Amino acid sequence: MASKLAEIGQRLHAYRIGAGLSANDVADRLSVSRATVYRLESHGIDRIGLLERVASLLGVSLETLLGVGVEYIASAVTYFERLRQLESGCARIFVAFAPVFSLLTSAEYDEALRASLMEQCTGEIAGRPGPQIVGELMDILMRRKAAFQQAAPNVTVVLSAADIMQYARFGMAAADSSQTDQRAKRSVAARELEVLARHIAHPPIGIQIGILFEPLPSTGFALIRRDGRQVVVTSPFRLAPPLNIQRGIAMISEAPEAVKLYSRLASDLWSGATTGADARDFVLSQAHRA
Incomplete structure (x- = not known):
């Protein structure tokens, strides 16, 4: 109780x-x-x-x-705070997301993320100043990352090859960015992909990373096991290109049918993922093209 x-x-x-x-x-x-x-x-x-x-x-x-029932969340700030809470003390996480796994990103990526979100969110989001929301969100993300590093749960991550290629090509640059800005953001992307390659080659204890060359689901999802329960989290909010903290509805559910179906999907995705040296070499090849 x-x-x-x-x-x-x-x-x-x-x-x-x-x-x-x-x-x-x-x-x-x-x-x-x-x-x-x-x-x-x-x-x-x-x-x-x-x-x-x-x-x-x-x-x-x-x-x-x-x-x-299902918890529906229309705020990125609320969503990432709920995610931080769910991950706290969890035993295992399966994550299917875009070109990077935000809990393993470098400090340089985090600063680039903050800057890009500030560029993107100059107006209001749901009636609140965008820069204020970005600041609140980044504070949550830093606390989330610190807690993750301390707890060190078992994590399986599936990343999208197509998104990695897109990230290497454009970084976090907006479509109307100057050539100088685009070059700078591609350089950040290249270094971050090198970090990812090192994580694949020498993963932290309890972490395994795979690259999927088939399309990932358009909405990222996670399966979180804690206290003997499994929770399904789906979200349109993204901390990697294309960035999105402005619009969408995330969902959290413990419904047995949802857990069953997403567990099956997670197993299928992981069975089709490329791991080890082949995954590392692919990521490094994209880093060198950035």
Whole structure:
């Protein structure tokens, strides 16, 4: 019971920051103290009336806060905070994403990501300043990466060969970037692909990486095993080209049918992936062309 309540508190925190609300904002609107808000986020909410008020304030369903059924997420900030929470203390992760695995990227990539998102998100996103959202998101990503490196769960990663080729060709450059900017971003891409090649050749303990030469699903997904449960996460939000933190609906589900189908898909993708020296050589060949 305590763990379920704690998960409600985690969802409250994720949806609060995704809505751009401070603890003071929530406290004022609920007529409670800021300390009470932090306690609710740490220990959860066990009163249905208060749950309903919080759900209404955050613009989500009661079922979403309770974790009943599918959790739908329209905010990249909320999504990556929920992902960070789910990964915390997990035993195993399967990830199918684009040209890089964001939890193993270099500091140079992370800074390039921040700069590119700032260039892309100069206006508003869901009524909030884009640069503010980018700052919040990058803070979450850095905490997520630090926690991952400390916990070191077993991870299987399938990356897209087509996306790697595209990344090598353009880096994170926008279509209207100057030639100088494009060259600089291709150089960053080349160095990051060399980092990826080293991870493939000498993977950190518990990590295996494969390259798929067939098309990956258009929406990235992850399977996360924790506390004897499996969770399916699907997301249109991307931290690699083409970047997207602006639009889309991510989903989180523990439904047995979803877990079964995505587990089968994960197995099929991994069985078709190229690994070892062949995968490393392909990535290095693209790095040299960047």
